[in-house]
Structures are given as C-alpha cells and as structure tokens.
Amino acid sequence: MWSFSDIANELHIWLNKTFNPTLTLVIEMVIAGIAVISLFAVLGLVLVLMERKVSAWMQIRLGPNRVGPKGMLQSLADTLKLLVKEGLTPNGADKLLFNLAPFIAMIVAMLLMAPIAFAKDFQLWDLNIGVLYVSAVSSIMVISILMAGWASNNKYSLMGAMRSGAQIVSYELSAGLSILTIVVLTGSLRVSDIIQSQADGWWIFKGHIPALIAFVIFIIAVTAETNRAPFDLAEAESELTAGFHTEYSGMKFALFFLAEYVNVFIVCAIGATLFLGGWMPFHIGNWTGFNKVMDYIPSSIWFFGKTFFLIFIIMWFRWTFPRLRIDQLLNLEWKYLLPISMINLLLVTAMAILKWHF
Amino acid sequence: MLNEELRTKITELLPAATFEEGGDWLTVNVEPKDWLLLAQPLRNDRSLFFDYLFCLTCVDWKTHLSMVYHLSSTQYRHTIVIKSKLDSSQPGIEAVSHIWRTAEFHEREVYEMFGVNFLNHPDLRLLILPDGWEGRNPMRKDFEDPVNMIRL
C-alpha cells in the first residue's frame, strides 16, 4: 500500500543507485531538514488557524472568514504581516541574547522532531533513548524564555521569564513521572518499541485507571510546560502585557509564536505516542477482523488524528479556564500533581511486575 | 438623630458653630481652626457616629473659598453638612484623612484643583494634574487657559 515509509524507502534506493553512499546521506539529511522546516511552516499555519477557529466557535463568534476560502489563508496573511514588520531591538537590550533567543526556541522545537514517528516506519531517528531524549531536550526550552526575558531589559519580560523558569522546572517532574509510567509498562525507551507494544490496544485502555491518571497528569503538565493557558503565566497578558516577548516584534516574535505552536504539536505527538499508540491503529486484543478493518486507515492519519485531538483538548482548556496565580501554579504541581503521579507510578510498577495489565 | 437633636449636640461640642437653615440636611458653619476639634467627636461619639464622609469638596466664591464636607452615619442614617470659610489667598485647613481615610484622595484633589493647603496631610501631592504643574488652580473661577479651554 502507498505510504510514507514506501516513499522514503524508494527515495533511499533511488538515491543509493544514483549517488555514492556519502552523498546519499548528505542529500537525505538535506531532504529531512527541508521536510522538517516545511512541516514547521505548515503546522504553524494550520495550528494558528485552528486555534482561531476553535476560540471563535467557543466564543460564539465566526472567526476568520475573509482571507481565502472560509478564511483558510488567514494565518498566511498574518505571517506576511509579521514578515514585513520591523524587527525592533530595544535600546537597552542585550543585543546578542535578544536576537538569539527566538532561534534557540526554534532549534529546540526542531530537535524535538527527531524521534517522533509520524507514520509506520517513518521516523527521522529511532534512537534507543527516544523518550528520555524528548524530555531532556524539551527542558532547554526554558533557556530561550529566560534569555528573552533577561535580554529585553524590561521588567515585565523579566518577571515573565522568572515565572516561566519556576514553572517549567517544576512541571518537568510530573511530566517525566507520567512518561515513566509508560516506560515501566513497556520496558523500553525506544519510541518504536513503545508503539509496537500497543499493537493489541493502547496503553490508556490497557493500563487500567493508573494509565488514565498518568495521561491526565501528562496533559496538564505539558500544558504548563508549553506555557499555554491556564498556565500562561509567562505571557499573562492581563498582568504582564505579553510577558517574555513583550519587546519582540516582527519575525522574531513570529518565531516565538511558531515555536509555541510547534511545541504544542510535539508534546501532543508524544502524548499520542505514549498513551494513544502513535500511528498504531485502534486494535482490540485478538479481534483480528476488527483490527484488519482498522489497518486500512493509513497510519499517518491515525497519528495526526490523535495528535490533533490532543491539541484540540489543550486549546479547549485555554478557551475555558482562567489563569492560575504563580503560587497556586506551584501548589498544584508540588501538592497535587507530584504526589499523585508518584503514587501512580508506584501502582503502575506493581502492576507491571505482577502483569496485571492486558 | 433628627436635625434638632443634632443641632443641640453640636452646639454642646462646639459652641462657636453656627447653623444654616434650608435644604434637607443640617448645615454647620465652622471656623477652619475649629474643624479638627469638631471632626474628632463627630466620628467617634457613639451617638453621632458619622463614619461615612461621602463628599468632600470646595466652592470658590471669588471672595473666599468654602470647604464643604458631607457626612453620614451608616448606623443611624443621619446626615450633616459642614462648611468652613477659607481665605482666598492663603487657604489652609486641617486634613481629616486620619479620621476618614477617603479624605486623603479627596483632599489631594481639592489641593490641586483649588489650592487649599491641608495641614498635616500625609501625602499632599498632585494626583490628577501632571507633575510639575505650575500656575493657578484649574477649578478656581479666575482660571484661564487660552489653549485648552473652549468658549462657545
């Protein structure tokens, strides 16, 4: 059947036939890089439009409907606007850090793309510590926010950055712990192994209630990690005007904006991979007939469907809840999420040892 | 308390006070130097208990200024108006912001708009006018601003 992995394989074979192996590797890397960048651009456009439409419908509005058919090109127009805007650097700013920060945000987001399996056998880099890699790299994100906040020479930015630092460092813990529950169940850090282990059912169904709790905690924690409402204290526009990116404009702002959406996509992709089986179609135990039917739906559609479902949930949060206060945010992590996820991990470990899961 | 009772009570507190008739509420005229002497018992006396200063303003009568305090009691629901004549060139009166906290802002407003100097005010600075405002006080009758005032 036609699929992403077939295209990749055929391309690989064709390149190997035409060029020598070194050149093939170089060309493949360039193609992968271009693919990632264009995926970024497309994701940015799609997610911004999706966010605007979701918010509009929840707010009994129509949302963008002027640019292009049904407003589909709205985010393209926005991008164009941001491109032609002047990228100001404030006078008292630390020029180097100020200009570097948005790129670090983007680079982190790009690095996170590597271990994600977009479809069956379609993955940039299936390294053996995939999940660990993701949680390690994603914490570099905070550096770019701290840099942006510090270098702007603006008190609002600084406060936003400091809030964000405290927030991301704390929420890493419970995000990590809930990832660990799946690692414990699977026994592997490799992304492809995790997906393969869900061939007879996704972990959220197989893992009983503890997996469900881990899933909820994971969603809450990654919402906080990506600085999305109700945890958008780093931006908090009613308190800090725009938080760490107050002084950014034009394309540098656009990079932050894009990085936020790409990060949301990535964490949702990780969530989908860990709890909802990634590209694995919906299988139930040994019902071969049913599983066959499900296999007819291409794996990429399964992956993107699950990811976008999670993204929708995170957007749903944003347009429903008020923002937390900084001390309540930390209370939530240290008094609620962390103890619950620790106990939960204990339960899951016991469950995995006793083989109680399906 | 009825106006008559208030009248006798205030005469007891401050024999120098004079009264004005007309209007819904009892109007008391006091000298600026006596104001603080009257204000303390007005607030603290259990039978008067004027705890709510709901209006504090000033009127420019060209020859003199007149401070007007509207006081009310949230317990007895009686109301009283205190007036005090101030000298137009060197207006000054005791601040009452330590008795009624709301007076702090209102006195700052009167200070910049009419130029009344409130003695012992904790923070007598410009509130509404821009910093470094020089010139006369905008709400006085003789104030002229040829640039920003439009006469029709």
Added chain:
Amino acid sequence: MFEEVGTTTEGDLIINVGPQHPATHGVLHLVITLNGETIKKVEPHLGFIHRSIEKMCESLSYRQFIYVTSRMDYLSAHINNHACAMCVEKGLQLEIPPRAQVVRVLMDELTRIASHELWWGAMAMDLGAFTPFFHAFRERETINDIMEETCGARLTMNYMVPGGVMQDIHPDFQRKVKEFIQLFKRKIHEYDEMVTGNVIFQNRMKKVGYLSAEDAVSYGCSGPTARGSGVRCDIRKYYPYEVYNNVEFEEILETGGDSFARYMVRIREMEQSVCIIEQLIDNIPEGDFQAKTKAVLKLPKGEFYSRVETARGELGVYIVSEGGTTPYRIKFRSPGFSNLSVLDHIARGSKLGDLVAMMGTLDLVIPDIDR
C-alpha cells in the same frame, strides 16, 4: 511621575502598570512597588482622561449639562443622568409624573444589569478567561438594543431630562424587556458553570483583597464594593428615590470582604435588578412622561444634593446655584474615585496577579474616576 522607574534603595522593583495596560481598562496609571511577586505599595496616578466635567458644567444650562455626565461613568450613563435630573428637580421642587418615575427606574435597572454584564466579562478576561467576555456581551447586546429603540442611542443616551424622560417608551419596550428577562434567566446559570463554580476562579478570588467593613466605610467605598464587606449602603434602600420604596427587592450583602464576596454581590445584584424590572414592567402607569417645565430652567439660590445608586456605588450630585441659568459650582461625587483609593490598602502583601483580580472586583471605570 515617570522618573519613578527602576528600583528602590531596598532593592524592590518598581513597575508602571498603565497608562496603557490591558488590565486597567482605560488610562489608569499605577506605580507598583514589588518585592519579587509581592506587592508592597500601589500608587495611582490619575488625570489621563480628566476633562474637568465639573468646570464644563459651570458654563452649561441645567438642561444641557446632563448629557456631559453620560461621559463620566459611561457604563451607567442612565443613572448618571438620573442623578443630575433629580438634583435639578430638587432645586425646582418639581414633581415628576408617575409614569416617568417608573420608566426611569426601569432604565436604571436595565443599565445596572448591562453594566454588571460587562464587568463580569471584563473581569473574567482579567483573570485570563476570554470566552466569558463574549458571552456577557450577548446578553448586554439585548439591553443595548432595547435602549436603542427607546432612547435612540446605545451608550450615551441622554434620556433623562429635568421633569421626566425625553420621549415616551417605545411601544415594543415592554415586550422586549420581557423577552430579555426570559433570555437572561436561561443564561444566568451558564455564568456559574463557566466562571463562578470554576475551581481555578474560586482560588483566584477567595481570600484575596480582604476589605473589612470598617475600612470600607472609612475609605468611602460604596455600592457592591462596600456591600461585599457587609456594609449596608444601598441608596435605593436607605434613601429611596423615585419608586424604589414601592418595589420589593433585597439588598445584597456578603460578609466575606474578599474579592469573591464582591463578585457574588454583583452577580446576585443582577438577579435583584431583574426582580425589580419584573415587578414594574407590567405596571407602568399611564400618563405623561414629562412634567411641564419652562423653556429656560432657573434654580433658586441654594445648594442641592442628590444621591443615587449607580452600578458602581453611590453617585452624588452637588449643585451650588446662584439663581442663574447655569450652576455656579457642580460637584460629582463619583463612586469610582473613592473605590480606587482603597486599592493600595487591599493590595499590599498580595501577588501581582491578585492586583488584577482586585481591580476587576472594584469595577473601576476610569472616566468615572477622572471625571
């Protein structure tokens, strides 16, 4: 005031919130001294939208000055106009026809609901929830349509004139108000679902910005701000005007004194306003909508004071007349000015995020403060 940037000698951070800031809902400038995230001092600087309405009114006649007052507290424009018209009527010793009285009260209460709707949406937005803002505007829009039909304008109506109201109510008025009440009763529980019951919201509001009853009175707070602290101060109840002593309504009191109490007072006040409207809407007496007045109004020499309860608190209009056609001196005791003065007192020691919640529950309208 702009030199006050940077840090103090104790190493505290001084930040300027406003004059252009999303949470100040206008051009209010607060200089905040922060220790980390904790507020040490809040110092308001006013005057960015000061038009000196009091001075302007000194050159306008008693009919003309009323329209200016719509521009003070633009969210309760009707009630401002009402206070001014009442003060002039007091001076003229004018009895206004019963129909006009009832129509005035109906308009006041509709305005109060509209104002509280906007406050609710704006406050939820301050706390970071955007959706309620749009939902609040849906109901407010219905009121604005009713206003537009009868008064000819949506925000600055200038409908109250000395002697009554400017025009008779629109024939559809009663039907539309009843429709609105039906809509409002259907939708009010959604407010609880989306905001009031929300655990994040409750934690943001409870035990934040505590104001004791004694302080509330001392700071001259009025309206829902003071009633949230348990101060009985509803002018409609204790100094009734128009037909308020003939209608049954409850003075909403909450004893919490925190932001949540002030929030609940406003939410419940909307229900009481609906209750007042329901009592009056079918009982609008027939008759004139305006008393006969002279073309040129002249107030006798003297001083006149009228008090009304606006959506934000007690509005006082103090007219000093020299017997001419224009007021000699006019003073508006605006509720926002006194309510703002309490901000420093309640904000000390709380977090920066709380300041936004507190400003939300004080329901500041900047043109009302600056006048």
Added chain:
Amino acid sequence: MFITKYIKEVYLGIKSLLVGMKRTGYYFTHHKEIITQQYPDNRDTLNLPERFKGEVVMPHDEKNEHRCTGCQACELACPNGTIKVITQSVLLADGRKKKAIDKLVYHLELCTMCNLCVVACPSDAIVMAQTFEHSVFDRTKLTKILNNPGSKIMDGIE
C-alpha cells in the same frame, strides 16, 4: 479525614473544570448560537430603530419646503455650539418683511447626538436621521447646511 478531604477536593475541582468545558464544548458544536454580525455585508438588512440618533437633518417636502422659522431655539439648546442659524429677512408677497433662515449650519463633528435641539424645536423642523456612517476624509465635509438650496418655509408655519 485528611486523605478523604484531599480526594474530595481533587474530585470537586476536576468536576467544576469539566462543567466549564462542557459549556464551551456546547458552544463549539452549536454554531446556531453564533451572534456575529458581518457588518458591511449586512448593510442592506440592517434595521435601525426609528428613534436612532444618527445626525440632525431637516426634512423637506416635494415642493422643496421646510418647516424652519429661524427662531434659533435649537442654537440656544445646543450644548456644543453645533448649530448656527443664519437668518435673513425676506419680502413676502403682501409687502411685509419676515425673518427666515438663510442657512442652518450644522457641525456634525461637534455633535454629541443629545437630541436637545430636536426637542427644543417648536415647529418640528429638524429631526434625527438614522444614518451612522459619517466618516469622511476631509473634516470640512462634516459641516453641513441643512436647508436645501432655494428652499422655502412651508405655508402656515409661524
């Protein structure tokens, strides 16, 4: 007990969040509730109430006659000096001289739509129109002369 209180707190908290999400989810799926008005597109169907105060106009009948006597009541009533009545004396058919308006100048840029002039007018010569799209590129265009050129006062209006 502490643990039950803790669990109850978590349960009630999550429940309250879900209730809110249910409400926004309802509006997300029910597009009939959308209240957006797409203004410039719906211009034809816009229905302004007849009392809407858009601008002051002077209605003329088909014989190009208005009802304004030039009494200047509107000018006096206006708080902003929006209206200026410029009068002239015209010779009537029977030889008498009579005051009539030459121009009624209306400054829309100063007008606050307070309706006081319309109320003050003894002969109902001016009314409020329901127009509201007043923006122009040149400010002088906002100064309007309300009476049509060559218009006369209606018979019988004193």
